[in-house]
Amino acid sequence: MNGKAIGIKDIARLAGVSTATVSRTLSQPGMVSTSTRDAVMQAVRATGYRVNHTARNLRRQRTGSIVALVPRLANPFFSQILSGMAGVFSAAGYGLLVADTEVAPDPARQLSHYIHSGIADGLVLLDARLPRGDLCNRVAGPPVVLACEWMDDDLPSITVDNVEGAAVAVRHFWQTGHRRIGHITGPAGNVLTESRLHGVRATLATLGSALRDDWTFPGDFGLESGARAAAEWLALKDRPTAVFCSSDEMACGFIGAVQRAGLRVPDAVSVIGFDDIEVSAHLTPGLTSVRQPRTRIGREAGEVMLSMIAAQSLTAPSRRIPLELIRRASVAPPP
DSSP states (O other): OTTSOOOHHHHHHHHTSOHHHHHHHHHOGGGSOHHHHHHHHHHHHHHTOOOOHHHHHHHHTOOSEEEEEESOTTOTTHHHHHHHHHHHHHHTTOEEEEEESSSOSOHHHHHHHHHHSOOOSEEEESOTTSOSTTTTTOSSSOOEEEESOOOSSSOOEEEOOHHHHHHHHHHHHHHTTOOOEEEEOOSTTOHHHHHHHHHHHHHHHHTTOOOOGGGEEOOOSSHHHHHHHHHHHHHOSSOOSEEEESSHHHHHHHHHHHHHTTOOTTTTOEEEEEEOOGGGGGSSSOOEEEEOOHHHHHHHHHHHHHHHHHHTOSOOOOEEOOOEEEOOTTOOOOO
């Protein structure tokens, strides 16, 4: 623009909004409408405007960083959630740092460090198994948001209805003709494991059936536990004709082991997973799965975090995101 330095007034004029709206959009994108945010960001891109994040953070006594604590970074489930958060934080001038709680020698100490060290403006937890001690009854420190999982405390969380997700899977099996339904659980003590197991049991009960103990296989959300469950299924003389897996990774492990044993899915057994990770659509057969809209979960976790930072609050309303069943070729009528 005529060789002069570009400022907020230029952005406001190009976007057709006030300078206050531009400032709010750049610092708190979750507090403005989508149309306003799009107009401002289009003007920013068109002009090449750059926010001096360092100076702004010094004025506000902020670090400009958000930390996400992930239980197993190698799990592909988390990629879209982190991507959704990163987009929201980047637009607001925040960097996203990711820490893996699985490799931390002392997760309680790790969490305490991030809460009390002042190196982050907020924490997003994707692991509800972290110790609650430093999270309860706080009057200071960075805001904390949970994504996908939740705690009993008053911490805001962005989740889907996991009980209903399991119910959707069981009802789909039932409507396809299956009456012999098994389940691979997640790790013991996990809130997702308990909710999905409850959904299976409650739905079967309403249909006049029950989940048999010998058709309930322990898992840990990982590939290998799905393969181990398949070995247990293969060893049964009286097998379920359908198996609902509490994660897509376990479903992949289960299907692979069954088919290596010379049987085919869904001819020998129908399978449904949970999450709808990217690989699920590319398996043979394609995996029917309960989809969690992971990018949206990450995006809304980011928006809640930014609103808490702006309000200097440690509380905010939780949000529940709709889920859906993605039907593919891994389910067929029972043999």
